[in-house]
Amino acid sequence: MQKPSPTLLAFGDIAYQTFSFPHDHMPTLHSTIARCARAAAALAGVVLLAGCDKINFWRMDGHQSTIVVEGPVAREQLDLFIITCWVSLVIFIVVGAVLAYATFKFRARSADDEHAEPPPQGHGNPLIELSLIVASVLALVVIAIPTMKGIWNTYDVPEAERKDAYEVTATGYQWWFKFEYKSETAMTDAKGGKTPLITANELVIPAGRAVRIHLRSFDVIHSFWVPKLGGKVDMIPNRANILYLKADKPGYFWGQCAEYCGDSHAVMRFRVIALDKKEFAEWLEQQAQLGRTVTPSIASTPAPRGQFAALRQFKENEAGITIAYDTEPLKAWRTKQDPEKNEDPALIAQGREVFKKNSCANCHTIRGHDAGGVTAPDLTHFGSRTTLAGGLLENDATQLRRWIHDPLAVKPGNKMHFGVGAMAGYVKKNDSGKGYTRNITLTADDEVALVAYLHSLK
Amino acid sequence: MSSHAATIDHHHDPSTSTGIPNKKLLMWTFLASDCMFFGALISTHLIYRLHPPAGGLDPKVVFSPELTSFSTFILLMSSLMMALAVTAIQKGNVKSCRWSLLTTIFFGMIFLGCQVYEFDHFVKDKNMTLSNSLLGTTFYTLTGTHGCHVAIGVLWLGLMYVRSFKVASDKGWFSQQLLHVATLLVALLGSLKVTLGLVHALQVTPTFGGAVGAFFGHEYIYIAITLLAYGLLAFYFARPRGKVQFNEANAIDVEGMGLYWHFVDIVWIVIFTAVYLLEYLP
Amino acid sequence: MDATVKSAHLTHEEHAPAQPALLTHPSAKYGLMGWLTTVDHKKIGFLYGLFALIFFLVGGFEALLIRTQLMKPNNDFMSAQLYNTMFTMHGTTMIFLAVMPLSAAFFNFIMPLQIGARDVAFPRLNAFSLWTFVAGAIILNVGWIGPIFGIEGHNAPDAGWYGYSPLTSKVFSPGHSVDYWIMGLQLLGVASIAASLNFIVTIINMRAPGMTMMRLPVFTWMTLFTAFLIVLSFPFITIALVEVMMDRNFGTSFFEVSGGGMPILWQHLFWVFGHPEVYILILPAMGIISEILPTFSRKPLFGYPIVVFSGASIGFLGFAVWSHHMFTTGMGTVATAAFALATMAIAVPTGVKIFNWIGTLWGGHIMMRTPMMFALGFVWMFMIGGFSGVMHSAAPADAQQNDSYFVIAHFHYVLIGGSIFALLAGLHYWFPLMFGRKVSEFWGKLSFWVIFIGFNVTFFPMHFLGLNGMPRRTFTYDPNLGWDTANFIATMGSYVLGIGMTIYFIVLAYTFFKGEKVKKDYWDGRTLEWSLDNPPPEYNFRVIPTVHDRDAWWYEKNHKEEIAKEQAAHAKAEEAHGGIHMPFGSIWPFVASLGLLIVAIGVTMFTSKTTPGIGPKLGLTLVGGLVTFIGIYFWSLEGNEGYHIHLDKDGKVIEDGHHDKH
Amino acid sequence: MSAPAHAHGHDDHDVSKFQIYVQIALLLAVITGVEIIAVYLPFAKWILVTSLVVLSTVKFMFVIFYFMHLRWDKPFCTVMFFIGLVLAAGTMWGLLALFGAEASLPLPT
Numbered sequence A: 001m002q003k004p005s006p007t008l009l010a011f012g013d014i015a016y017q018t019f020s021f022p023h024d025h026m027p028t029l030h031s032t033i034a035r036c037a038r039a040a041a042a043l044a045g046v047v048l049l050a051g052c053d054k055i056n057f058w059r060m061d062g063h064q065s066t067i068v069v070e071g072p073v074a075r076e077q078l079d080l081f082i083i084t085c086w087v088s089l090v091i092f093i094v095v096g097a098v099l100a101y102a103t104f105k106f107r108a109r110s111a112d113d114e115h116a117e118p119p120p121q122g123h124g125n126p127l128i129e130l131s132l133i134v135a136s137v138l139a140l141v142v143i144a145i146p147t148m149k150g151i152w153n154t155y156d157v158p159e160a161e162r163k164d165a166y167e168v169t170a171t172g173y174q175w176w177f178k179f180e181y182k183s184e185t186a187m188t189d190a191k192g193g194k195t196p197l198i199t200a201n202e203l204v205i206p207a208g209r210a211v212r213i214h215l216r217s218f219d220v221i222h223s224f225w226v227p228k229l230g231g232k233v234d235m236i237p238n239r240a241n242i243l244y245l246k247a248d249k250p251g252y253f254w255g256q257c258a259e260y261c262g263d264s265h266a267v268m269r270f271r272v273i274a275l276d277k278k279e280f281a282e283w284l285e286q287q288a289q290l291g292r293t294v295t296p297s298i299a300s301t302p303a304p305r306g307q308f309a310a311l312r313q314f315k316e317n318e319a320g321i322t323i324a325y326d327t328e329p330l331k332a333w334r335t336k337q338d339p340e341k342n343e344d345p346a347l348i349a350q351g352r353e354v355f356k357k358n359s360c361a362n363c364h365t366i367r368g369h370d371a372g373g374v375t376a377p378d379l380t381h382f383g384s385r386t387t388l389a390g391g392l393l394e395n396d397a398t399q400l401r402r403w404i405h406d407p408l409a410v411k412p413g414n415k416m417h418f419g420v421g422a423m424a425g426y427v428k429k430n431d432s433g434k435g436y437t438r439n440i441t442l443t444a445d446d447e448v449a450l451v452a453y454l455h456s457l458k
Numbered sequence B: 001m002s003s004h005a006a007t008i009d010h011h012h013d014p015s016t017s018t019g020i021p022n023k024k025l026l027m028w029t030f031l032a033s034d035c036m037f038f039g040a041l042i043s044t045h046l047i048y049r050l051h052p053p054a055g056g057l058d059p060k061v062v063f064s065p066e067l068t069s070f071s072t073f074i075l076l077m078s079s080l081m082m083a084l085a086v087t088a089i090q091k092g093n094v095k096s097c098r099w100s101l102l103t104t105i106f107f108g109m110i111f112l113g114c115q116v117y118e119f120d121h122f123v124k125d126k127n128m129t130l131s132n133s134l135l136g137t138t139f140y141t142l143t144g145t146h147g148c149h150v151a152i153g154v155l156w157l158g159l160m161y162v163r164s165f166k167v168a169s170d171k172g173w174f175s176q177q178l179l180h181v182a183t184l185l186v187a188l189l190g191s192l193k194v195t196l197g198l199v200h201a202l203q204v205t206p207t208f209g210g211a212v213g214a215f216f217g218h219e220y221i222y223i224a225i226t227l228l229a230y231g232l233l234a235f236y237f238a239r240p241r242g243k244v245q246f247n248e249a250n251a252i253d254v255e256g257m258g259l260y261w262h263f264v265d266i267v268w269i270v271i272f273t274a275v276y277l278l279e280y281l282p
Numbered sequence C: 001m002d003a004t005v006k007s008a009h010l011t012h013e014e015h016a017p018a019q020p021a022l023l024t025h026p027s028a029k030y031g032l033m034g035w036l037t038t039v040d041h042k043k044i045g046f047l048y049g050l051f052a053l054i055f056f057l058v059g060g061f062e063a064l065l066i067r068t069q070l071m072k073p074n075n076d077f078m079s080a081q082l083y084n085t086m087f088t089m090h091g092t093t094m095i096f097l098a099v100m101p102l103s104a105a106f107f108n109f110i111m112p113l114q115i116g117a118r119d120v121a122f123p124r125l126n127a128f129s130l131w132t133f134v135a136g137a138i139i140l141n142v143g144w145i146g147p148i149f150g151i152e153g154h155n156a157p158d159a160g161w162y163g164y165s166p167l168t169s170k171v172f173s174p175g176h177s178v179d180y181w182i183m184g185l186q187l188l189g190v191a192s193i194a195a196s197l198n199f200i201v202t203i204i205n206m207r208a209p210g211m212t213m214m215r216l217p218v219f220t221w222m223t224l225f226t227a228f229l230i231v232l233s234f235p236f237i238t239i240a241l242v243e244v245m246m247d248r249n250f251g252t253s254f255f256e257v258s259g260g261g262m263p264i265l266w267q268h269l270f271w272v273f274g275h276p277e278v279y280i281l282i283l284p285a286m287g288i289i290s291e292i293l294p295t296f297s298r299k300p301l302f303g304y305p306i307v308v309f310s311g312a313s314i315g316f317l318g319f320a321v322w323s324h325h326m327f328t329t330g331m332g333t334v335a336t337a338a339f340a341l342a343t344m345a346i347a348v349p350t351g352v353k354i355f356n357w358i359g360t361l362w363g364g365h366i367m368m369r370t371p372m373m374f375a376l377g378f379v380w381m382f383m384i385g386g387f388s389g390v391m392h393s394a395a396p397a398d399a400q401q402n403d404s405y406f407v408i409a410h411f412h413y414v415l416i417g418g419s420i421f422a423l424l425a426g427l428h429y430w431f432p433l434m435f436g437r438k439v440s441e442f443w444g445k446l447s448f449w450v451i452f453i454g455f456n457v458t459f460f461p462m463h464f465l466g467l468n469g470m471p472r473r474t475f476t477y478d479p480n481l482g483w484d485t486a487n488f489i490a491t492m493g494s495y496v497l498g499i500g501m502t503i504y505f506i507v508l509a510y511t512f513f514k515g516e517k518v519k520k521d522y523w524d525g526r527t528l529e530w531s532l533d534n535p536p537p538e539y540n541f542r543v544i545p546t547v548h549d550r551d552a553w554w555y556e557k558n559h560k561e562e563i564a565k566e567q568a569a570h571a572k573a574e575e576a577h578g579g580i581h582m583p584f585g586s587i588w589p590f591v592a593s594l595g596l597l598i599v600a601i602g603v604t605m606f607t608s609k610t611t612p613g614i615g616p617k618l619g620l621t622l623v624g625g626l627v628t629f630i631g632i633y634f635w636s637l638e639g640n641e642g643y644h645i646h647l648d649k650d651g652k653v654i655e656d657g658h659h660d661k662h
Numbered sequence D: 001m002s003a004p005a006h007a008h009g010h011d012d013h014d015v016s017k018f019q020i021y022v023q024i025a026l027l028l029a030v031i032t033g034v035e036i037i038a039v040y041l042p043f044a045k046w047i048l049v050t051s052l053v054v055l056s057t058v059k060f061m062f063v064i065f066y067f068m069h070l071r072w073d074k075p076f077c078t079v080m081f082f083i084g085l086v087l088a089a090g091t092m093w094g095l096l097a098l099f100g101a102e103a104s105l106p107l108p109t
C-alpha cells in the first residue's frame, strides 16, 4: 500500500480545521471526524493513483470526440473552444487565487477573533471596480473576435470552394436518416428509368472536398451531428438549413441525432464514410445499380441452414456492436461492399418472396425488386452497409435477425413496428383507436431467408 | 389643469412610499406585463403575415374595413365614457359615475357584438375558420384574446356597477347582490343574443319587414327573458334604499378598472393598424 | 407545525369581529383552516418552502434514477419512455417546483421583513399565488398515475423541459402527457405572475420610512428584479402554451407544418421566456449570497450600487440573448453573431458581482459558519458554471457543445452550484430567524462537504463527456465511445450527492423540532429582519422602523438610544391611529385556485366529446370557471377589511380591536 | 395646463377636464378617420407605413397620457408601463427581424 503524500496530509489538516469550530465544541466527535477525514483523503489519493490508467476519460478521444477531430470545420470550432478555455482558465486562476487568499487571510481563527471589533465598514472602491470591468471586457474581446470569424467561416462552404462543393440532402425521420444525392442518378428499372440516388443511415461523402448538406425533416426536429467533422445543425420541419462539413482524409465517422425527438432519440445514430475520389466514384457507380439479384439454380431447393446464431431472446438494450468492427471500421465497411462468398442463392430467392409477401415493400424501396415504399430506409444496397436500424446495430446476420424478429425490442416505439401514418407495420392500430393487432408475423425460416436476402443486396 | 377633490388627493396616497396607491401601481405593472402578452401574439400574427403559406387566404379579401372602423370608433368612445366615470367618482358624483359606467358597458357590448358578428361573417361568408388557414389561426387567436380582454372588462364594469349600490346597512345585502349579478348577467347575455339574432335576421332575409318578422319569430323567448331581466333590474334599482357605500374612497377601484379598459383600447389601436390597415396598403 | 403559530401572542383567543350578516369570513388561525385561509406572508412563505423542498426531493430522486440508468452502457434499468419522462419531469420539477418556489419562499418570508413592512401589498393575492402554484404542481405531476396504475394515454410529460414543437403536437404526443405539461406550466405561470406583481408593489410602495431605494437590502433588490423578469417573460410562454394547446385541441396550425406553421417559432417564443427564466433562478440566489457574505465578514457589501446595477443589467440583457439556445438552428450569420456578442456581454455584470463579493470578504472578519461555507461554495461553483456559459456563447464552439453533456455540466454548475447552494445557504442563514432554532455547525458543515464533493464528482466529468460527444437526453449509450468511466464516476458522485442532501435535510428536520433554541439576531445581522424576535410575531414590527442607513439594523445596534427614543414616539403615534392593522384571513383565494385546478383537470384529463352536448371536459371546465369566478367575486366583495391589535410593553397582544375598513 | 395643484374650488377645473376628454376623443376619432382614408391614397408604401405608425403612436400616447392620466400621475407609473412597452416592442422587433432574414424562409410548398 502506498503512503499518503504530504499534500494529502495537508488536505486532512484543512479538513480538520474546517470541521473544528470554536462555537460548537464537540471535542470527541470532531477529532474523530478529523481522523476519518484524513483517512478518507488518503484513501482517495491511493485510489486515484492506482486507477489512473483506467480512469482516462479526460483523453476525450472517442469516436464522437470533439477534441480529436478530422476536418477543418471541427478544427476551427475546436480552436475557438481552446481559446475560450484558456481565457477562462486564466481568469479562473487569478480570481480564484484572490478569492482563496481573501478567505484564508481574513478568516476569524478563534472565538476572540470573531468577537473582535468589527472591521472598518468600507463601502467599495470605484476605481478597482471600473478597472475590473474594463479587464473583463478585454478578455471578452479576445473571445469575441475568433467567434465572429468562426461564425462566418463555418456557416457555409467558403466562397473559394463553393463551386466544387458536393451537395447532398439529409432528412431526419423518427428515428433514422435518409440521404439523397440529387445530383446523382440511379436506375429504377432495367429499361433505363432514372431517379436521384437515395440511401439511408450511412452517408458516403468524398474526402478532402467540401460537402454541403441540406437538412430537412420529415416529422419532428432532429439534429445532424458528426462530432469529428463538425458541429451540429438542426433538421427543422419547414425550414431549409444547411451544414458545411469536410473530412481531411478517408475515414469512418460516428454521428448521432442531437435533438430530442421522441422515444428512440438516443438510438437515432448514423455514420459518415469519407472516401477518396476514386473509391467514391466506384461507390456511386455501384449504388446506381438496381438491387442485386441472385438467381437460384433451378435444381437447388432452399433449406434453412445453421449459419445463424440460434434465435435467442435478445435483451432490449443490448450492445449491437462488435470489437472487430469497432477497431477498423473503414476496413469493415469495405469488405461489406462485395458479395459474401458462401451465399445460398436458393435461400436468397426464398427471402425475396418472404419480403414481397409480408408487405415489407409498402415501406421500403428496393430498386429493381418491385419494392417502392418511401416511408422507410431504402434497402436497395442494404447489404453494403455496416450498420442497421439507424446506426444502432452492426449489420451482421445475428443482429439483422434480431431486428426483423422484433424491431420493438431493439428500438422503443419504432415505426417499423407501429407503422408510419397509414402504413401498417408489424402491428396495426385497431379501428377503435385503442390497442394494436399483429400484422406481420415471420417464422424462423422466414427470418433466416430474409437475412440472407437482405445481405445479398450489395 | 388639474382636478382634485377637496378631501382625497387622487394622485397621492400618503400611506405608500411613493405616494402611488397600491392598486394603481399593481395595475400599471400588470399592464406592462400585458404588453408582453400582446407582444407575443402580435409577433406571431405578423411573422405569419411575413411568411404566408402558399395559397393562403388574402386578408384584403376577407376583412371589411367598414365594420372594423365602426367598432374601433365605438371602443374609443367607450374609453371616453370610462374616463368620465373616473372623474365623476373622484368628485363623489356616484350617479354620474353609474351612468358613465353603463354607457361604457353598452359600448363594450357593441364592440363585442361587432366582433362576434365579424367572426361569424368571416367563418360563414369568407370561409376563414380557426383551423382552415394560418391567417384564421393567428387572426382569431389575436383578436379573440383581445375580445376576451374586453369581455372581462365588461364583466368587471358590471360588477363595479352593482357594487356601487352596496348599502351601508348590511342586512340581506349579500343575497341581493347575488340576485343583482345574476339578473345583470342574464340581461347582458340576453342582449347579446338578441342583437345577434337581429343582425342575423337582417342578413339572411331580403326584406326588412320579413327580417323583423323572422327575428321575432325566432327570438321571442330570448326577447322576453331579456326584457324581464331589465324589468327586474329597474325594479331593484328603483326601490328606496339606505345610503350607498360607494364614494370618492372607491375612486381608486374605478380608476384601476379604467386603466385596464383604456389599455384594452390602446391594444386595439395597435391591432387596428397592424392587423387591418396595413393589409390595405398598395 | 409552524413555528409562527407557536409565537406567544397567538395563543390569545380572537374575538369574533362584528361581521356583515352574510359576509362571514370562513377563516381561522389554527388547524387546517388556519393554513388554507392564511394571508400572513410568513406562513405563506413557509408553505412555499415546504412544498418546494418536497419537490426538490422528488426531482432529486428522479435525478438519481437517471444517473442509475446511465451508470453503465446499455443499461436496462429503465425503459426509454420512462427515462424520457424522467428527465422531462426532473428538469421541469427542479426549475418550476423546486428552485422557483423556494426562492418565492424567501421572497415571502424575508423581503417584507427587510423593508420594514407588516405584510405584502395584497395579502390575499399572495395566498392565491400559493394555492395556484400548488394546483399547477398537482397538474404537472398527475400524469404519474398512468404508469403507476397502467392507464393508457395518461403519462407524465415526456417532451423535454422545453417541449420543442412539433414533438408536442397531437400527432407525435397523442396521449395526455403534453396536456398536463401545458396546463401545469400555465397555472404555474399565473401563480408566478400574480406573486411577482405583488412583490413589485410591495417593494416599491411598502417600504418603511427612510428606506429609500438605494438603502434596500440587496436581497430585496434581487427580489424586485426577479419579479420584473417574471412579469415580463412569463407572458411569452403563456402565449406559446396557448398556441400549442390550440394546435392540439382546435386544429389550428401555429406549429403545424401542414398548415404552413413554422415549428421554429415555438423555440423563439419559448426562449424569449426561457433565458430570462434562468436568471429568475439565479438572481434570488445572488441576493442571498449578497446578504450572507457581508454578515459573516462583518462588513458592508463592497460596491453596493454596482452590485445592484449589475443585477439590473443582467436582467435587462437577459431579454436580448434568447437565441443563444438556438445557435444550431441555422439562424444565419448576422443573427448568430449578434446573439453571441450579447451573451458574452452578460459575463461583465456577472463578473462585477463576483469581484464585489471578493471585495466584501477582503479585510473582513470572516466567520466560517455553515451558511458562509455554502456561500463560498456558491462563488466557486457559479464561477465555473459561468465560464462554461461563456464557452457556449462562442457560437461555433457551441455547435459542438449544444445538446451534449457539456451543456448539462454548464447548467448544473449554475443551477446546483449556483441556485441550490445559495438556497441551502439561505435556509441555514435564516433558519434561526424563521424558527428560533439553529442547525448544528458540525452537521451543517459535514453536509456541506459531502454535497460539495458529491456535486463536483457528479458534474465535473460531464464536461469531458460532452466534449467526447455524448448527447444529452439519451437513455442508453454504447460501450465503444469512451463514455463508460466518466458516466460511472458521475453516477457514484450523484449517490454521494444524494447522501449529502439526505444528511442536510434530516438535520434540517431534526433542528426544526429539536434544534438548539437561539436568541434574537443570532448571526449579528445587518438588515432589518434581524431586529425581530425569532420567530417573528404575526404583526412583524411592533413599531414600523425608521431607516437611517443601508444596513439598517446594524445602524440601530450602533445608535441604540436615538432609535429607542424615536420608536417610542412612533409607537405613540401608531397607537393614536388605532393600533396595528391586521388583515382578516380569507378562504376565497383558495377557492379561486381550486376552481383553476378543476378547470385544468377538465382540460387535461378528458378528451373532447365527438357528439354534441356537454361532456366531462367542457363540463368540468365550466364548473371550475364558475368556482373561480365565485372565489374572485366574494374576494372582491369582502374588501380589504381587517382588525386592529394593540400590544403591551412586552409585545403581548392586549386587545383585538373591532373590525374596520380600509 | 398647469402642473397638478391642490386646488380646492375645483368646479372650473372639472369642466375643463371634461372638455379635454371630449376633445381628445374627437381627435382620436379624427385620426382614425385619417388613417382609414390614408391606406387608400396612392403614396409610396414607406410613406404610408410611417405615417400609419406615427398616427397610431399619437393615438396611443393620447390615451395613456390623458385618459389613463399618466400626465398627472407620478412619473413612476409611466416608467413602469414603459418598461413593459419598450421591452415588448423591442422583442417584437427582434422577432420580426429574425424571421425577416433569409435563413428563416419557410420551405416552398
Ligand code: HEA
Pocket: A088, A091, A095, A135, A136, A137, A139, A140, C278, C279, C281, C282, C324, C325, C327, C343, C344, C346, C347, C348, C350, C351, C352, C354, C382, C383, C384, C385, C386, C387, C388, C389, C390, C392, C393, C394, C398, C401, C402, C403, C407, C410, C411, C414, C415, C418, C419
Ligand atoms: C442559473 C441558471 C443559469 C445561469 C446563471 C446561466 C448563465 C449563463 N449561461 Fe446558461 N444555461 C442555463 C442556465 C443558466 N445559465 C440552462 C438551464 C441552460 C440549458 C437549457 C437547456 O438547454 O435545457 C443554459 C444554456 C446555455 C447556453 C446554450 C447552450 C446550448 O444549449 O447550446 C448558453 C449559450 O450561450 C449559455 C450561456 C450562459 C452565459 C454566457 C451565462 C452567463 O450569465 C455566465 C456569466 C458568469 C461568468 C462568466 C462567471 C463569472 C465572471 C467573471 C469571473 C468575470 C470575468 C469573466 C469573463 C470576462 C469571461 N447557457
Ligand code: HEA
Pocket: C056, C057, C059, C060, C061, C063, C064, C066, C067, C087, C088, C090, C091, C092, C094, C095, C099, C160, C161, C162, C408, C412, C415, C416, C419, C420, C458, C472, C473, C474, C475, C494, C497, C498, C499, C501, C502
Ligand atoms: C435547478 C435545477 C436542477 C437541479 C437542482 C438538478 C439536480 C440534478 N440533476 Fe438535473 N437537470 C435539470 C435541472 C436540475 N437538475 C434540467 C433543467 C435538466 C434538463 C432536462 C431536460 O433535458 O429536459 C436536467 C437534466 C439532468 C440530466 C441529463 C439527463 C439527460 O439529458 O438525459 C442529468 C444526468 O445526470 C441530471 C442529473 C442531476 C443530478 C444528479 C442532480 C442532483 O443534484 C440532485 C441532488 C438531489 C438529490 C439527490 C435529492 C436527494 C434526495 C434523496 C436522496 C431522497 C431520496 C428519497 C427517497 C428514496 C425516498 N439532470
Ligand code: CUA
Pocket: A172, A173, A175, A221, A222, A223, A257, A258, A259, A260, A261, A262, A265, A266, A268
Ligand atoms: Cu432524432 Cu433525436
Ligand SMILES: [Cu+2]
Pocket: C274, C275, C278, C322, C324, C325
Ligand atoms: Cu440562456
